[in-house]
Structure formats: C-alpha cells, structure tokens
Amino acid sequence: MYDDLDAFAAVVEHSSLNRASRQLNLSQPALSRKISKLEERLGVALFHRFGKRLELTEVGRLTYTYALEQRQQRSKFLEALSKFKEGEPQLVTLGASLTTLQTTLPPLVNAYMEKYPAAELKLITGKTHEMVTAVSEGKCDVGIIASQVQEPGLRCIPLFEDQLRLVVAEHHPLAQSPRLTMEHLSRLPMILFSKGTWYRRTTDDLFQRCGVDPDVRMEIDSFEAIVRLLPTIKAAALLPKSYLRPELLNGGGLVSLHIKELEQTQRTTCLIYQGSGGLSTAARCLVQVTEEVFLSGRE
Structure with missing residues (x-):
C-alpha cells in the first residue's frame, strides 16, 4: 500500500x-x-x-x-x-547530581549535541548517592557527580577541581577591596544555599571555623536566582567557580573575588560509568565527548 x-x-x-x-x-x-x-x-x-x-x-x-x-x-x-x-549514538541516559546540574551540564550537552545532532539525551537528576546507585544498577548509562567515589564495578574519572568564590555586584564596596579575608564576611548581607545541601554544610563549617557570622538575607538552591538577586538586594554569595563563566559575570554586572580560606571548599567533579565494558555506543560516545570537554589540554 x-x-x-x-x-x-x-x-x-x-x-x-x-x-x-x-x-x-x-x-x-x-x-x-x-x-x-x-x-x-x-x-x-x-x-x-x-x-x-x-x-x-x-x-x-x-x-x-x-x-x-x-x-x-x-x-x-x-x-x-x-x-x-553506522554506529552513531541514538539514546543515552545521563545522571547528574543536583550540584552539578547548573555548572557542568550546559557545556557538555552543547558539545555532545553539536557532535551528534541525531542523538537523544535523557537526563535524570538527584543526589550524589542516588546517581551512583542509578549508574550501578544500569538505570543511567553515565553519571556526573560532584565528588569522588570508590564503588565496586564503577569507573570514576576526575574531570576538574572546583571551589567556592565570593560573588558581588561590580559596584559593591567589597569589589574595590585589594585583599579580602573571611572577616569581611562577618555581618555581610548574603544569599546562601538552602540548609541540607553540600554547599551549605561546607560554608557553615567554614564560617564556624573562621568565626564568621554573616547576615543571611535569603536561602536559595538555584544558582541562576542567586545571580539575578545579587545586584537587587546588594548582597554577596558564595558560588562554584565552574559556574562563573565570563559571559555570566559580565552580562550580570558581577565580579568574582578570591578569599584564601575558600580554597578549603574544593571538591572534585567526576565522571562515572560501569567498568565492565558493556557500554552502548551512545554511552561510549558521551564518555568520549565528556573527556574531550573537560580533560582536553590537560597535561
């Protein structure tokens, strides 16, 4: 017919x-x-x-x-x-912890879809331990998590190191300070991550060790919302360096400032997948693109 x-x-x-x-x-x-x-x-x-x-x-x-x-x-x-x-990828499932969703995925997804425009990418998000379980059980082909793990049957490849940076509007008084310390954060109006998140636990521990008592104006999980609110309420925030791309800072009128003690917030973002050699063509291609995006040029 x-x-x-x-x-x-x-x-x-x-x-x-x-x-x-x-x-x-x-x-x-x-x-x-x-x-x-x-x-x-x-x-x-x-x-x-x-x-x-x-x-x-x-x-x-x-x-x-x-x-x-x-x-x-x-x-x-x-x-x-x-x-x-021809061996081109079709459908691949990518799992990402919530803390990497807004930092790692945009450049990775763009690179993957540009190289394989016919591919279908399914995204699953959750906490780090949930993504580790999903990859171990085959519910996700590949995972991106903001920590290093040692799990039987999984390969864990470090992609990059990350740490928090102080972010303020370019007209904020701290933007003109030649040298900043944690003392500058005492009683400083700030937007912090919600309680229970890794970032909040890390910053709270750091504040306690350094004797810092910030003026917490808001508690939000969304990096984008924090960036948009900073100039409006004249506050400061601690955001991952990997998220602070030049176009984001310049477009939002923001500056990223270094404080020595913030180096203690460093963590490693990793790629995980099953190491048994049973990856599909789509998963192998995604692994390859991930390594190209984050590891190319590394000695």
Whole structure:
C-alpha cells in the first residue's frame, strides 16, 4: 500500500499521469493500475476524472496529506536506521547530581549535541548517592557527580577541581577591596544555599571555623536566582567557580573575588560509568565527548 501511496502522491504533485509515470520510471498503464488499486483498497474515489484531467476529491486531499506524513515518517526511520548501522549514538541516559546540574551540564550537552545532532539525551537528576546507585544498577548509562567515589564495578574519572568564590555586584564596596579575608564576611548581607545541601554544610563549617557570622538575607538552591538577586538586594554569595563563566559575570554586572580560606571548599567533579565494558555506543560516545570537554589540554 505504501508504494501505491507514493505513486498517488507523485500524480498529485505532477498534476499528470504522464509526467508522474516518467518520474517513477513506470509505464502510464502501470501507474493507472496502482491508483485504481489504491482506490479499490480504500473504497473511495481519489480523483474526479475529466478526460485526461484529474482533480482531487475531498477524500483525495485527505489521502494526499496522509501520504506526505507517511513519506516523512519513513524518511526519518531510514535516517535513524542508517545512523544506527553506522554506529552513531541514538539514546543515552545521563545522571547528574543536583550540584552539578547548573555548572557542568550546559557545556557538555552543547558539545555532545553539536557532535551528534541525531542523538537523544535523557537526563535524570538527584543526589550524589542516588546517581551512583542509578549508574550501578544500569538505570543511567553515565553519571556526573560532584565528588569522588570508590564503588565496586564503577569507573570514576576526575574531570576538574572546583571551589567556592565570593560573588558581588561590580559596584559593591567589597569589589574595590585589594585583599579580602573571611572577616569581611562577618555581618555581610548574603544569599546562601538552602540548609541540607553540600554547599551549605561546607560554608557553615567554614564560617564556624573562621568565626564568621554573616547576615543571611535569603536561602536559595538555584544558582541562576542567586545571580539575578545579587545586584537587587546588594548582597554577596558564595558560588562554584565552574559556574562563573565570563559571559555570566559580565552580562550580570558581577565580579568574582578570591578569599584564601575558600580554597578549603574544593571538591572534585567526576565522571562515572560501569567498568565492565558493556557500554552502548551512545554511552561510549558521551564518555568520549565528556573527556574531550573537560580533560582536553590537560597535561
């Protein structure tokens, strides 16, 4: 039936049995039989016939729309099948801990989809231990987590080191200070991460060790929300260095400031996947792109 639909569509598009038969490399009688066979199967007339002139019936127009949809679906299927045969990735599931979602994934996803535009990427998010379990159990092909783990059956590859930086609006008084210490954060209006997060536990521990008592104005999990609010409420925040891309700082009128003690907040973001060698083609490609994005140029 699909061949007959293609023949029917060709007749409609060429407005002529003669021209359509040449395009399809069929004799005109053979093409006429295909059209008649299709009409017989559907039980309707697709054309009004006025001598050699053909005019689509109402159901003929509906059938032509259906024929085009089938042609497009078949084309997509054959393209996907071809890429599958060529070894290009199709579907891969990536798990990311919540703390890496806003820092690591944007450049990685952009690089992967640029290299494999036909691929499908499914994202699962959760806490670090949940992502480790998901990869171990095969629910995720690849995981990106903000810590190093030693889990039987998993490979853990360090991608980069990260640490917190003090971020303020460019017109904030601290932006002009030549040298900052943790003492500058005492009674400083700040936006902190919500309680229970790794970042909040880390900053609270650091504040306690350094005897710092900040003026907490807000507690938010979203990096983007914090960045947008900083100039508005004239506050400061501690954000991961990996998130503070130049275009983000410049576009938001923000500056990133170094404090020596913040080096104690360093943590390692890692790539994890099953080390048994059972990775799909899609997963292997994602691993390769991840290493290219974060490890290329490293000595």
